[in-house]
Amino acid sequence: MKRCLYLFLLSACLLGNSAWGVMPGVEVTAQEDVYSITPPNNGSGPLWSYGCTSIARLGNEVVVSQMETGKDVPLLCNTRWILHRRADGKWPVIAQTDAYRQREPCSLATLSDDTLFLYVNDSTQPPGTKYGPCHPHLLRFTLANPMLPPTPLEPRWDVPTTFTDHSYRGYAADRANRRLMMLNIDAEKSTEHWCWMTENGEVLGNGHIEFPIRSCYPQVALVGNSAHVLAVGDIVEPVEEWRNYKFEQTKQTWDYVFRRLYYVQAANLKETGFSAPLEITNVDATGGYVSNQDLWIAPDGAAYILYTQREVQSALMRDKFFPGKSLIDSLYLAVVKDGKIVERRTLLEGSESEIPSCTRFHQATDGSLYAFAFVAGAKPRNGLFRIPLQPGEMERVEVALEKPFTSFMLATVREGNAPSNIIDVLGNRDSGETLAYAQVVLK
Numbered sequence: 001m002k003r004c005l006y007l008f009l010l011s012a013c014l015l016g017n018s019a020w021g022v023m024p025g026v027e028v029t030a031q032e033d034v035y036s037i038t039p040p041n042n043g044s045g046p047l048w049s050y051g052c053t054s055i056a057r058l059g060n061e062v063v064v065s066q067m068e069t070g071k072d073v074p075l076l077c078n079t080r081w082i083l084h085r086r087a088d089g090k091w092p093v094i095a096q097t098d099a100y101r102q103r104e105p106c107s108l109a110t111l112s113d114d115t116l117f118l119y120v121n122d123s124t125q126p127p128g129t130k131y132g133p134c135h136p137h138l139l140r141f142t143l144a145n146p147m148l149p150p151t152p153l154e155p156r157w158d159v160p161t162t163f164t165d166h167s168y169r170g171y172a173a174d175r176a177n178r179r180l181m182m183l184n185i186d187a188e189k190s191t192e193h194w195c196w197m198t199e200n201g202e203v204l205g206n207g208h209i210e211f212p213i214r215s216c217y218p219q220v221a222l223v224g225n226s227a228h229v230l231a232v233g234d235i236v237e238p239v240e241e242w243r244n245y246k247f248e249q250t251k252q253t254w255d256y257v258f259r260r261l262y263y264v265q266a267a268n269l270k271e272t273g274f275s276a277p278l279e280i281t282n283v284d285a286t287g288g289y290v291s292n293q294d295l296w297i298a299p300d301g302a303a304y305i306l307y308t309q310r311e312v313q314s315a316l317m318r319d320k321f322f323p324g325k326s327l328i329d330s331l332y333l334a335v336v337k338d339g340k341i342v343e344r345r346t347l348l349e350g351s352e353s354e355i356p357s358c359t360r361f362h363q364a365t366d367g368s369l370y371a372f373a374f375v376a377g378a379k380p381r382n383g384l385f386r387i388p389l390q391p392g393e394m395e396r397v398e399v400a401l402e403k404p405f406t407s408f409m410l411a412t413v414r415e416g417n418a419p420s421n422i423i424d425v426l427g428n429r430d431s432g433e434t435l436a437y438a439q440v441v442l443k
Helices: 002-018 240-250 315-321
Strands: 026-036 055-058 061-069 079-085 093-096 107-110 115-123 134-142 151-153 170-174 179-185 192-198 203-209 215-223 226-233 260-266 278-282 289-297 303-310 330-337 340-348 354-363 369-377 381-387 395-399 407-410 422-428 434-442
Touching: 026 061, 026 079, 026 395, 055 107, 055 115, 055 422, 061 107, 061 434, 079 115, 107 170, 115 179, 134 179, 170 226, 179 215, 192 215, 192 226, 215 289, 226 289, 226 303, 240 315, 260 289, 260 303, 278 303, 278 330, 278 340, 303 354, 330 354, 340 354, 340 369, 340 381, 354 407, 369 407, 369 422
Parallel strands: 170 215, 289 354
Antiparallel strands: 026 434, 055 061, 061 079, 079 093, 107 115, 115 134, 134 151, 170 179, 179 192, 192 203, 215 226, 226 260, 260 278, 289 303, 303 330, 330 340, 354 369, 369 381, 381 395, 407 422, 422 434
16 A cells, blocks of 8 residues: 555656645534625725734634724724634624724634634724834733733833834734734834733833845744744835836836845844844846735744745836746745755646636645645646655645635644644635635544
């Protein structure tokens, strides 16, 4: 049996992108709609904070943080949070706030099978205020009594800050040591401020990270006294000729580009701050596009980094400036150890028939590392990659869902969820207005 499986995986590797197998022991056990949303039209959405997550697994329980748009509530902070717990395929409400004070979704973390921590960013201004001051903090819920008023946990920052409704938050939880880390961007200086605290709100440390350019949508990992951050450059088109040409053609003033990916590490938060940023990839030269997909920390401290990139961001740019360059994304894995990139792999080279997109890590109970992905193209599908931590063949199989999830979040270990043989998926299948859930079991 083992020899047959080995030969199958070897043949799949040799056949390239066209080979998708069926991994023994992968079963889809639930596919359900969770909630629908009226688009907030405020520049955000339920999956906007994609470096964090809005789904958590607490033992046998699954909880989702909903983003709800308030009827006739003026922009920008026109949404509120609602918590749902899965029960017999349904999603009853277990807690909610009456106030519509959020522009962005409120992310979840957990440190045990009974405690949830919701990261909120309450506007402190009257409804209708745009780019106004906000109050980032945590709300701690006990799953046994979620309807009781939550306990607020207040961060402390190292310097005066300017926090607004555009928070670009990062969030991490260390389950083993029962610690939390919050990130929030300074609206004036574009630095990412961080606060490290205990589950009871005691502040253990704080500081800020300065990237070479404004960098957003961070993925954060917290392991013991060490912390890791992955963020993508998010700036207005810096090349004047390109910026002017795009505006002439589209008349759109929104022209932010994502071309550089950075990683920083704090080896010991008690002793030092974060290292100088390490550039993981850069597609400035061809006006390309990079998306940070996920971050996972191996037992030896190596940082595993998932990202997609393409040579040129759009057909408009290619046809004018870079004829012959590609518009198709490929999926890459970089491994960083001791401040250096020690390995880089192409997990899926994009083609007209297979275009990798949203991809997230999942850690199984035996420590195995997986990546759950959406692949567009001739046959849109969700795939599961098993990524060897040592040199070896990578398994790649299709997950048999009724409809593929095109964008999604997982209950990840970075937010304190225990390693599990259940992959909990929250995301979009048909449209951005319905959030669905799937349960994929590794047997």
